[in-house]
Amino acid sequence: MRFENRGVLITGAGSGIGQAASLAFATEGAAIAAADLRLEAAQVTADAVEELGWPAVALQVDVTQPDSVQAMVEQAVAGLGSLDVLINSAGVREIVPFLELPAEEWTKVIGTNLTGTFLCSQAVAQHLIAQNKSGKIINLSSVAGLMGVPNRAAYVASKHGVVGLTKEMGMELADKHIQVNAIAPGVVETAMTAGYFDKPDIVASLKKAHPAGRWAQPEEIAKLMLFLASEDADFMTGATIPIDGGFVAGKAI
Numbered sequence: 001m002r003f004e005n006r007g008v009l010i011t012g013a014g015s016g017i018g019q020a021a022s023l024a025f026a027t028e029g030a031a032i033a034a035a036d037l038r039l040e041a042a043q044v045t046a047d048a049v050e051e052l053g054w055p056a057v058a059l060q061v062d063v064t065q066p067d068s069v070q071a072m073v074e075q076a077v078a079g080l081g082s083l084d085v086l087i088n089s090a091g092v093r094e095i096v097p098f099l100e101l102p103a104e105e106w107t108k109v110i111g112t113n114l115t116g117t118f119l120c121s122q123a124v125a126q127h128l129i130a131q132n133k134s135g136k137i138i139n140l141s142s143v144a145g146l147m148g149v150p151n152r153a154a155y156v157a158s159k160h161g162v163v164g165l166t167k168e169m170g171m172e173l174a175d176k177h178i179q180v181n182a183i184a185p186g187v188v189e190t191a192m193t194a195g196y197f198d199k200p201d202i203v204a205s206l207k208k209a210h211p212a213g214r215w216a217q218p219e220e221i222a223k224l225m226l227f228l229a230s231e232d233a234d235f236m237t238g239a240t241i242p243i244d245g246g247f248v249a250g251k252a253i
């Protein structure tokens, strides 16, 4: 049990990777604060954690809003007793050609994926430093944070931004014993990608894009989070780790 007596705050916990992470950390003994824009979805995750026999609280948050983020961190601390790990999994993605991308859509995607990661990380880091505690922050970038993907200008820009923000936080928080790393998954089967899998042409191109010949399940991403949040990763900070079946390793010619 690597995370007994540890509190883990997970945004976007009502679905996909954030939900899988909540269950994975609970299985290793952590208390979970499951936060999401959709409180009912966060509650489903918190209930599933409690069924495993570990404490959980469900929290409503809009990660784009500083006041909402501040309230989430205060409620997480009150509910968990100890807050040690933050997972920034809340995210949204557009599929719109660059020339047609409305400014509001750009603002929403950057606001959620990049500004949200900044706001949640800053609030948790300030809490950890005030308590004189060490901690871990894990950000969700993407293969779209390491290379372009057509029709996803805001998403690609936001995920590249997360890579840069992770480096910056890694540097500025290292002497505070807070390690910050990012994960860059290839395609993972979640609500975000649900529209892909019933379309034979997309399925074929996904298999080609991942040299492993398949996409990932969210539980596979959660396993890397467990490592990055553990003491085994104490000397890792500012890094972005692809977990992508070889997606960014090279391009077929």
Ligand SMILES: NC(=O)c1ccc[n+]([C@@H]2O[C@H](COP(=O)([O-])OP(=O)(O)OC[C@H]3O[C@@H](n4cnc5c(N)ncnc54)[C@H](O)[C@@H]3O)[C@@H](O)[C@H]2O)c1
Pocket: 011, 012, 013, 014, 015, 016, 017, 018, 035, 036, 037, 038, 041, 061, 062, 063, 064, 088, 089, 090, 091, 092, 093, 112, 113, 116, 140, 141, 142, 143, 184, 185, 186, 187, 188, 189, 190, 191, 192, 193
């Ligand atoms: N699924 C993939 O293929 C994939 C690949 C690489 C990276 N990612 C990243 O992983 C993270 C999780 O993705 P997922 O596939 O689990 O997506 P998902 O759509 O299944 O879950 C995202 C969750 O974020 C919540 N959310 C959205 N906006 C929010 C806001 N403003 N405040 C709080 N919560 C908000 C949603 O309600 C939802 O529950 C995202 O950052 C995504 O970009 C996903």
